[in-house]
Amino acid sequence: ETGVTQTPRHLVMGMTNKKSLKCEQHLGHNAMYWYKQSAKKPLELMFVYNFKEQTENNSVPSRFSPECPNSSHLFLHLHTLQPEDSALYLCASSQEGPSSYNEQFFGPGTRLTVL
Amino acid sequence: GQNIDQPTEMTATEGAIVQINCTYQTSGFNGLFWYQQHAGEAPTFLSYNVLDGLEEKGRFSSFLSRSKGYSYLLLKELQMKDSASYLCAVGDSNYQLIWGAGTKLIIKP
Numbered sequence: 001e002t003g004v005t006q007t008p009r010h011l012v013m014g015m016t017n018k019k020s021l022k023c024e025q026h027l028g029h030n031a032m033y034w035y036k037q038s039a040k041k042p043l044e045l046m047f048v049y050n051f052k053e054q055t056e057n058n059s060v061p062s063r064f065s066p067e068c069p070n071s072s073h074l075f076l077h078l079h080t081l082q083p084e085d086s087a088l089y090l091c092a093s094s095q096e097g098p099s100s101y102n103e104q105f106f107g108p109g110t111r112l113t114v115l
Numbered sequence: 116g117q118n119i120d121q122p123t124e125m126t127a128t129e130g131a132i133v134q135i136n137c138t139y140q141t142s143g144f145n146g147l148f149w150y151q152q153h154a155g156e157a158p159t160f161l162s163y164n165v166l167d168g169l170e171e172k173g174r175f176s177s178f179l180s181r182s183k184g185y186s187y188l189l190l191k192e193l194q195m196k197d198s199a200s201y202l203c204a205v206g207d208s209n210y211q212l213i214w215g216a217g218t219k220l221i222i223k224p
Contacts, residue, residue: 041216098212102145102146104212106158109157
């Protein structure tokens with residue numbers, strides 16, 4: 001257990017569906033991250049929130065919409081996804097946002113399949 | 116551009132030693148991390164290097180040479196449970212982590 005939980009663990013959705021991924025951290029951290037992990041590819045940073053403020057959006061398509069209501073919770077709202085969006089979506093947290101030491105704690109991920 | 120290179124897959128024998136290399140080219144350098152990720156699980160932190168040299172932590176050691184843009188993770192006395200992917204990540208000038216694709220390590224009896 002890393003102190004970061006994600007739900008659901010698995011999700012299958014059609015291209016016209018709307019769904020949301022949830023992440024919660026119990027570590028008292030101030031920064032949270034969404035990553036996309038595709039097979040044999042590097043982790044792709046999608047969004048960064050630091051003290052609830054979005055500080056990074058790495059050219060992510062608008063069909064992915066993040067929400068951070070407080071420092072412990074992070075959501076990723078999904079709509080009209082494409083089959084190429086099928087991947088493992090990882091949430092992570094760190095004590096502070098990107099800084100001199102940025103050890104990140106990861107959740108187990110949501111395995112997303114878009115049909 | 117920014118790039119992290121590590122071998123895609125390696126195989127080693129239980130009880131042996133294996134070295135996983137990582138080379139990087141990034142805009143700035145603010146530390147190098149190694150993470151372990153078992154199949155279907157979260158990546159977990161293994162080590163952090165910011166100065167040149169070797170950091171030892173039990174059976175695992177990590178080495179860094181900033182002038183060469185090079186690091187390695189050394190695993191000794193391999194156990195079957197060490198079968199996993201090992202991810203190298205470098206903090207760039209903005210302290211964002213740039214990730215390698217990971218090295219899948221297969222341990223055989």
